[in-house]
Amino acid sequence: MSAELILETISITKNYFGDKSTGVNNITVFIPKGKITAIVGESGSGKTTLLKLLSGDLQGDSGDVFFHSQPIPLRSEGYKPEHAAITMVSQDGRDMDYSESVWYNVSAGLPTEDINYQVQKTTQALNLLGIYGLKEQPFGKLSGGEKQRVTIAKALINRPEVLMLDEPFNQVDANYRENLQHDIRQIVKESGVTVILVSHDPTELLSMADELIVLKEGEIVENGAPEKLYHSPKLLYTAKVLAACSELSTEDAAVCGIKSKRSTVVVYAEHISIGGMGSKKWTVKQILFKGFYEELVIERDEVPLRVLNYERGKYKVGSKLAIKIEKYYEFGKYLS
Numbered sequence: 276m277s278a279e280l281i282l283e284t285i286s287i288t289k290n291y292f293g294d295k296s297t298g299v300n301n302i303t304v305f306i307p308k309g310k311i312t313a314i315v316g317e318s319g320s321g322k323t324t325l326l327k328l329l330s331g332d333l334q335g336d337s338g339d340v341f342f343h344s345q346p347i348p349l350r351s352e353g354y355k356p357e358h359a360a361i362t363m364v365s366q367d368g369r370d371m372d373y374s375e376s377v378w379y380n381v382s383a384g385l386p387t388e389d390i391n392y393q394v395q396k397t398t399q400a401l402n403l404l405g406i407y408g409l410k411e412q413p414f415g416k417l418s419g420g421e422k423q424r425v426t427i428a429k430a431l432i433n434r435p436e437v438l439m440l441d442e443p444f445n446q447v448d449a450n451y452r453e454n455l456q457h458d459i460r461q462i463v464k465e466s467g468v469t470v471i472l473v474s475h476d477p478t479e480l481l482s483m484a485d486e487l488i489v490l491k492e493g494e495i496v497e498n499g500a501p502e503k504l505y506h507s508p509k510l511l512y513t514a515k516v517l518a519a520c521s522e523l524s525t526e527d528a529a530v531c532g533i534k535s536k537r538s539t540v541v542v543y544a545e546h547i548s549i550g551g552m553g554s555k556k557w558t559v560k561q562i563l564f565k566g567f568y569e570e571l572v573i574e575r576d577e578v579p580l581r582v583l584n585y586e587r588g589k590y591k592v593g594s595k596l597a598i599k600i601e602k603y604y605e606f607g608k609y610l611s
């Protein structure tokens with residue numbers, strides 16, 4: 276049985292100033308209830324525009340948006356209950372009072388002045404995000420990650436049906452990010468809230484999302500389960516959005532020992548193993564610190580490849596390596 280839908284767009288188009296190269300064109304999407312849907316794509320591909328159309332923040336030039344099968348009312352035309360049911364989490368702390376406490380800011384999200392109700396709901400929301408201990412702290416003095424948790428707690432306090440997060444982990448450092456991602460997944464599981472998130476970061480999308488929508492130049496080019504899109508991307512564009520990878524021409528691929536008749540070969544960094552029996556023909560050119568692992572840029576005959584190295588510190592710039600490419604993807608020129 277297919278999942279119940281909560282939001283959908285039918286052939287929605289929104290071009291800014293009538294310019295077809297901006298905004299989104301003719302988009303039909305179905306957002307399943309109680310799941311995490313991620314909208315991904317390069318900068319300017321229309322992710323935020325689609326989010327705003329889905330939330331009633333923006334009116335399409337043509338097409339429809341439905342919430343529970345009813346047309347979504349526009350926010351600019353006055354408050355409707357649907358607007359409270361769909362909450363957008365702003366990443367810039369715009370709705371927050373920086374000099375006031377976490378408690379004050381989160382409880383301000385409640386429409387009532389009933390103190391008992393406020394205490395109960397605010398305590399619940401702070402506990403849900405693991406920030407009860409910060410309740411007395413002024414919002415302005417928190418770290419980026421803590422601020423983000425407070426913002427989400429405030430958004431969740433009225434139990435919206437849909438939570439929209441635009442680049443939610445931008446300000447959050449890597450360690451904290453995994454915890455927050457885990458907590459959001461947990462909240463979705465426990466509360467049944469539907470989450471739609473927009474992000475650039477492939478790692479957070481792949482570990483969090485149930486569904487991915489890939490946008491390119493205002494159009495959907497692929498959609499489906501993250502594992503499917505990651506392991507079998509139909510388009511070069513999708514592979515590049517989702518994975519740390521190297522894009523090779525047919526000639527460059529030959530240097531890597533790959534014979535291909537297609538115009539482009541893509542190798543994911545994680546599909547290259549270092550070492551083995553081969554001769555050490557690759558030179559380390561750059562070492563990028565990634566926390567518990569490193570990303571190496573290696574080169575042979577001026578062909579660069581990105582490789583993951585989990586034995587941190589083992590190689591230096593100039594070290595010679597042998598590699599083995601375990602898997603690669605081939606794309607013809609019409610699959611870019």
Ligand SMILES: Nc1ncnc2c1ncn2[C@@H]1O[C@H](COP(=O)(O)OP(=O)(O)OP(=O)(O)O)[C@@H](O)[C@H]1O
Binds near residue numbers: 320
């Ligand atoms: N208010 C606006 N007025 C004019 N053009 C706009 C406006 N908002 C967005 N655009 C244009 O529409 C296109 C899509 O923008 P949008 O912000 O939806 O993309 P995005 O994928 O969210 O980008 P990013 O990842 O950089 O935030 C871009 O070309 C952008 O310049």
